[in-house]
Amino acid sequence: MDFKKRIAADITKVFLDNKFFGEEVTINGMQTTVVIDEDALHERNLAIIKSGKIHTDDILFYCEKKFFKNGIPRPEKRMNFNEKEYTITSVKDDMWMLTITLQRYGGR
Template sequence: MNKTFKDFLLQDVNNVFLNENEFAETVIINKNAMKIVRDSDEMVQFNTDKKLASCDVVFHVESSYFRGIPQPERIMEFEGKEYRIKVVRNNLGMLTIGLMRYTE
């Protein structure tokens, strides 16, 4: 069977983008180790968009780590601290998640 462009992109996600020798790092999210890529450029975009609340952390992660797509306004534990999910974007099996520090 011939591979499609989408197949090659998904392969690159794991082999390059989520490779810890290239861009990724392993962090603990909701008590599970996950490979992510932090994105300070995307965080700046979120923080200047008048429609969105500012984000303290923005990262990309493979959607297969989650049973479903995380929903905005839910709480996510990221590196031992609680954050509120402000933004979730799904693109070709990768999620971009923006978090805001949770305080009561």
């Protein structure tokens, strides 16, 4: 098995596995497994504050790119995450995975 296939297999077998890092969430009414990264969120928020911007993000998570069958979500669009409305502040496409940051829609 080549390197890329091994990484793709590890995404669901290890990284997104509920026994290791993953947790079940609901995104726009559909269940999926994601990894929420509070440490990366904290670092990102510190960088935002240092840059002089007012808002900080509420959630940073990693999910499989293939979950979004209708296309990759875009910043400034809304996303329902576990029954709460958020605004997408950034989306990073990293091969098979997406890193998505959300800010609570309509304030805190």
